[in-house]
Amino acid sequence: MEFRPEYCQVQDALSILGGKWNPIILLHLMSARTMRYSEFKKVLVGITPKMLTSQLRGLEEEGLIRRKVYAQVPPKVEYSITEYGMTLKPVLEAMHEWSVAHARRKYGQQDIR
Amino acid sequence: MEFRPEYCQVQDALSILGGKWNPIILLHLMSARTMRYSEFKKVLVGITPKMLTSQLRGLEEEGLIRRKVYAQVPPKVEYSITEYGMTLKPVLEAMHEWSVAHARRKYGQQDIR
DNA sequence: CTGCATCCGAACGGATACTG
DNA sequence: CAGTATCCGTTCGGATGCAG
Numbered sequence: 296m297e298f299r300p301e302y303c304q305v306q307d308a309l310s311i312l313g314g315k316w317n318p319i320i321l322l323h324l325m326s327a328r329t330m331r332y333s334e335f336k337k338v339l340v341g342i343t344p345k346m347l348t349s350q351l352r353g354l355e356e357e358g359l360i361r362r363k364v365y366a367q368v369p370p371k372v373e374y375s376i377t378e379y380g381m382t383l384k385p386v387l388e389a390m391h392e393w394s395v396a397h398a399r400r401k402y403g404q405q406d407i408r
Numbered sequence: 409m410e411f412r413p414e415y416c417q418v419q420d421a422l423s424i425l426g427g428k429w430n431p432i433i434l435l436h437l438m439s440a441r442t443m444r445y446s447e448f449k450k451v452l453v454g455i456t457p458k459m460l461t462s463q464l465r466g467l468e469e470e471g472l473i474r475r476k477v478y479a480q481v482p483p484k485v486e487y488s489i490t491e492y493g494m495t496l497k498p499v500l501e502a503m504h505e506w507s508v509a510h511a512r513r514k515y516g517q518q519d520i521r
Numbered sequence: 522c523t524g525c526a527t528c529c530g531a532a533c534g535g536a537t538a539c540t541g
Numbered sequence: 542c543a544g545t546a547t548c549c550g551t552t553c554g555g556a557t558g559c560a561g
Contacts, residue, residue: 303431309426312422319416369523393499462534
């Protein structure tokens with residue numbers, strides 16, 4: 296499929312990466328083999344349990360991450376990325392590299408026009 | 409800057425590409441030299457004037473597009489992309505390519521796990 | 522430990538009508 | 542032609558409290 300406005304598919308990627316915490320969650324799971332719910336709460340500073348759960352559920356429904364529940368007390372839940380989720384890595388990298396190279400606000404670059 | 413969760417900069421790109429019509433607007437301006445307000449209204453099916461204006465204004469404030477007003481009657485306004493705006497092309501391409509290759513919903517692929 | 526339920530305000534996006 | 546103004550429903554995300 297060509298990269299032209301008429302065939303724009305960008306929204307499909309954005310609908311997945313658009314959530315406030317989704318990209319950083321995916322990023323963590325791409326570099327860690329598994330992560331527990333409580334570990335996310337530590338690294339995702341400021342996130343509420345409700346948001347964390349909803350973002351994780353969304354990613355799980357998309358098949359991007361895997362959720363494994365250990366039947367034990369106290370409960371233990373591990374999240375990991377799927378192969379399908381890993382296919383998003385180049386996209387996240389592209390966004391990341393653009394941001395560090397070009398994003399203005401953080402580094403007060405002058406206008407480029 | 410490394411591509412690690414701790415240094416995640418992805419949000420900067422998303423804050424710009426997140427608007428509902430922003431990506432497709434940029435895409436059009438990347439392949440057309442200039443585009444008029446009325447041309448956008450034709451190709452962006454379903455967009456309201458309010459949305460079109462607000463998205464264009466946002467992109468202009470970011471320095472991604474340029475707005476040129478011709479002092480004549482009837483009015484004529486031309487939009488074009490800036491060099492800064494063109495730097496987003498690889499990002500849009502990455503999202504586009506991922507979408508056509510992997511996005512599920514549109515093509516009813518089975519789960520990949 | 523891993524959530525769910527509830528309420529709330531803000532932001533987003535659309536519909537409609539009007540204007541220089 | 543290129544917008545503005547106004548209203549409004551939906552969604553998003555946060556705060557708080559409770560539960561298996």
